[in-house]
Amino acid sequence: xxxxxxxxxxxxxxxxxxxxxxxxxxxxxxxxxxxxxxxxxxxxxxxxxxxxxxxxxxxxxxxxxxxxxxxxxxxxxxxxxxxxxxxxxxxxxxxxxxxxxxxxxxxxxxxxxxxxxxxxxxxxxxxxxxxxxxxxxxxxxxxxxxxxxxxxxxxxxxxxxxxxxxxxxxxxxxxxxxxxxxxxxxxxxxxxxxxxxxxxxxxxxxxxxxxxxxxxxxxxxxxxxxxxxxxxxxxxxxxxxxxxxxxxxxxxxxxxxxxxxxxxxxxxxxxxxxxxxxxxxxxxxxxxxxxxxxxxxxxxxxxxxxxxxxxxxxxxxxxxxxxxxxxxxxxxxxxxxxxxxxxxxxxxxxxxxxxxxxxxxxxxxxxxxxxxxxxxxxxxxxxxxxxxxxxxxxxxxxxxxxxxxxxxxxxxxxxxxxxxxxxxxxxxxxxxxxxxxxxxxxxxxxx
Amino acid sequence: xxxxxxxxxxxxxxxxxxxxxxxxxxxxxxxxxxxxxxxxxxxxxxxxxxxxxxxxxxxxxxxxxxxxxxxxxxxxxxxxxxxxxxxxxxxxxxxxxxxxxxxxxxxxxxxxxxxxxxxxxxxxxxxxxxxxxxxxxxxxxxxxxxxxxxxxxxxxxxxxxxxxxxxxxxxxxxxxxxxxxxxxxxxxxxxxxxxxxxxxxxxxxxxxxxxxxx
Numbered sequence: 023x024x025x026x027x028x029x030x031x032x033x034x035x036x037x038x039x040x041x042x043x044x045x046x047x048x049x050x051x052x053x054x055x056x057x058x059x060x061x062x063x064x065x066x067x068x069x070x071x072x073x074x075x076x077x078x079x080x081x082x083x084x085x086x087x088x089x090x091x092x093x094x095x096x097x098x099x100x101x102x103x104x105x106x107x108x109x110x111x112x113x114x115x116x117x118x119x120x121x122x123x124x125x126x127x128x129x130x131x132x133x134x135x136x137x138x139x140x141x142x143x144x145x146x147x148x149x150x151x152x153x154x155x156x157x158x159x160x161x162x163x164x165x166x167x168x169x170x171x172x173x174x175x176x177x178x179x180x181x182x183x184x185x186x187x188x189x190x191x192x193x194x195x196x197x198x199x200x201x202x203x204x205x206x207x208x209x210x211x212x213x214x215x216x217x218x219x220x221x222x223x224x225x226x227x228x229x230x231x232x233x234x235x236x237x238x239x240x241x242x243x244x245x246x247x248x249x250x251x252x253x254x255x256x257x258x259x260x261x262x263x264x265x266x267x268x269x270x271x272x273x274x275x276x277x278x279x280x281x282x283x284x285x286x287x288x289x290x291x292x293x294x295x296x297x298x299x300x301x302x303x304x305x306x307x308x309x310x311x312x313x314x315x316x317x318x319x320x321x322x323x324x325x326x327x328x329x330x331x332x333x334x335x336x337x338x339x340x341x342x343x344x345x346x347x348x349x350x351x352x353x354x355x356x357x358x359x360x361x362x363x364x365x366x367x368x369x370x371x372x373x374x375x376x377x378x379x380x381x382x383x384x385x386x387x388x389x390x391x392x393x394x395x396x397x398x399x400x401x402x403x404x405x406x407x408x409x410x411x412x413x414x415x416x417x418x419x420x421x422x423x424x425x426x427x428x429x430x431x432x433x434x435x436x437x438x439x440x441x442x443x444x445x446x447x448x449x450x451x452x453x454x455x456x457x458x459x460x461x462x463x464x465x466x467x468x469x
Numbered sequence: 470x471x472x473x474x475x476x477x478x479x480x481x482x483x484x485x486x487x488x489x490x491x492x493x494x495x496x497x498x499x500x501x502x503x504x505x506x507x508x509x510x511x512x513x514x515x516x517x518x519x520x521x522x523x524x525x526x527x528x529x530x531x532x533x534x535x536x537x538x539x540x541x542x543x544x545x546x547x548x549x550x551x552x553x554x555x556x557x558x559x560x561x562x563x564x565x566x567x568x569x570x571x572x573x574x575x576x577x578x579x580x581x582x583x584x585x586x587x588x589x590x591x592x593x594x595x596x597x598x599x600x601x602x603x604x605x606x607x608x609x610x611x612x613x614x615x616x617x618x619x620x621x622x623x624x625x626x627x628x629x630x631x632x633x634x635x636x637x638x639x640x641x642x643x644x645x646x647x648x649x650x651x652x653x654x655x656x657x658x659x660x661x662x663x664x665x666x667x668x669x670x671x672x673x674x675x676x677x678x679x680x681x682x683x
Contacts, residue, residue, distance in 0.1 A: 087595070091599065091602065091608060091609070091610075092608055092609065092610030092611065093595050093598075093599070093609075093610070093611045094540070094591075094610075094611050094612055094613045094614075095588075095591055095592075095595065095613075096584065096587045096588045096591050096613060096614055097588060098581070098584035098585040098587060098588040099581055099584060099585075100565070100568075100569050100581050100582065100584060100585035100588075101568070101585055101588055101589075102588075122584055124613050126612075126613055127610055143581065143584075146580055146581060147581065150579050150580065150581050153575065153579065154571070154573040154575065154579075157573050157574055157575045158573055158574070160574075161574045
């Protein structure tokens with residue numbers, strides 16, 4: 023074996039040497055393993071005869087150019103993927119091996135020959151295809167990432183703008199109730215900026231009496247991962263008192279652990295004030311602000327059942343103004359209203375704060391005295407009321423005086439239920455009025 | 470080295486103009502697009518002079534790498550030349566990927582793409598050299614193409630700094646793709662003399678020292 027063919031058989035590249043007539047002179051082992059011909063069979067044949075008609079025409083052309091003009095040429099895989107019918111060694115012969123061919127003129131023994139160097143680029147093609155696939159994947163991922171980023175930015179902007187314009191206070195707090203976010207409205211409601219209260223639980227801003235209750239409610243919400251909802255009183259730094267409704271729901275992190283709460287703070291002061299105004303109106307007389315008849319009777323029932331349990335005594339007074347109609351007729355209804363308001367205030371004043379006074383009818387008042395059963399004390403109160411009522415009342419342009427008749431009933435002496443006590447007091451009041459009329463010679467119908 | 474007369478330089482320009490016209494036509498056929506050629510400029514420069522010239526032709530501040538496709542030729546009549554085809558790297562990528570119908574976003578040229586570029590350069594350069602060989606009625610054997618991607622500053626590092634280089638420069642631009650490249654022929658002093666002698670013969674110029682035949 024010649025040195026040349028030994029060398030040719032040792033390299034990992036295909037070598038074909040063609041003489042000046044284009045006949046095969048060298049056909050190395052690498053080619054033998056990938057073509058269907060041995061070196062002996064190929065020797066002396068042209069490329070076209072050795073490979074049949076299955077050669078890329080450009081191979082024939084560049085071989086011609088190399089032999090005739092001495093030019094070199096490269097046939098890249100990208101432009102000529104499989105120019106020669108070569109197949110992977112030992113593999114199936116259904117697809118040609120991917121190749122790249124260099125064609126160069128060489129001088130051998132003073133004549134010009136042509137050398138074909140054939141490289142197997144199958145692995146390079148596979149590697150580059152993978153690289154490109156990864157690059158495409160990366161580009162797609164990058165595109166979806168940037169789309170997601172744009173969407174995120176948009177949604178963040180939307181949220182920020184929504185939070186800014188929201189009529190409710192929005193806040194985010196950690197499990198310790200320390201605020202990590204407050205929108206502008208929330209800062210207005212609290213009267214504090216987020217920076218001021220960032221490191222303290224918002225619960226600490228509440229009146230001391232309410233803190234323990236709200237704190238335990240917050241803790242319960244954190245522990246049970248449920249909604250927090252409370253209505254709380256709040257004194258703002260500017261001295262204004264508010265009622266706030268605070269509601270919050272748990273926020274979970276990517277591990278489903280609760281990372282904090284997000285929720286709303288709404289100023290419900292007006293709602294509270296309206297509700298208490300409505301409640302007052304439902305229970306009180308609009309003119310005198312005393313309890314109304316309904317409310318008074320409910321208090322009476324409650325007082326009786328309480329007294330029944332502790333064996334206490336309860337006194338009920340019925341006050342009726344004498345000749346009130348006359349004042350109305352003479353001075354007008356406005357004057358009548360002034361008189362009723364003045365009498366209500368005076369009766370209220372002579373009683374203890376725990377005693378109940380109600381405007382029971384037009385010019386009738388009722389008084390409920392808890393634990394006031396003994397006769398002398400009751401008499402003293404009746405006298406006090408009578409005197410207070412009898413003082414002159416200023417109508418602006420003149421003064422008027424008015425008297426009153428008072429009837430009394432005591433539990434349990436005069437009845438053990440509201441109805442019988444009310445009837446008793448009413449009767450006693452009429453009896454008293456009759457007596458006063460008899461004394462002054464006026465008719466009871468004037469009442 | 471002797472200096473060349475204006476007449477000689479004109480003849481040189483014309484010789485390159487003819488050969489580069491062939492090359493551009495071949496390139497145009499490969500990319501199936503019209504190629505515009507600028508008027509060739511012929512200069513004799515030092516290596517560093519050429520580098521400076523190339524740097525100044527780049528947009529200000531650009532540090533773009535150039536793809537250099539290089540083939541060495543030996544003419545039987547006695548001159549040697551390095552034929553260089555230069556494209557901005559991104560432009561070369563655009564040509565190759567367009568031809569391969571591939572828009573994969575890889576920043577640098579891959580091995581197979583570089584091979585394809587070598588083949589394209591090879592076809593253009595061979596076509597140019599064949600037309601020169603025809604003009605001079607000589608034979609030129611050429612090496613395989615070699616592709617390198619380099620910055621302008623290091624583009625000619627393999628040449629000797631003291632080399633005198635005949636630079637035939639022609640701009641090729643693909644109008645549709647805003648891409649322009651250059652073809653350079655680099656020769657040493659003896660080759661320049663030899664080459665000029667052949668050009669003179671081709672255009673029937675008077676021998677140096679003779680008065681021109683009018």
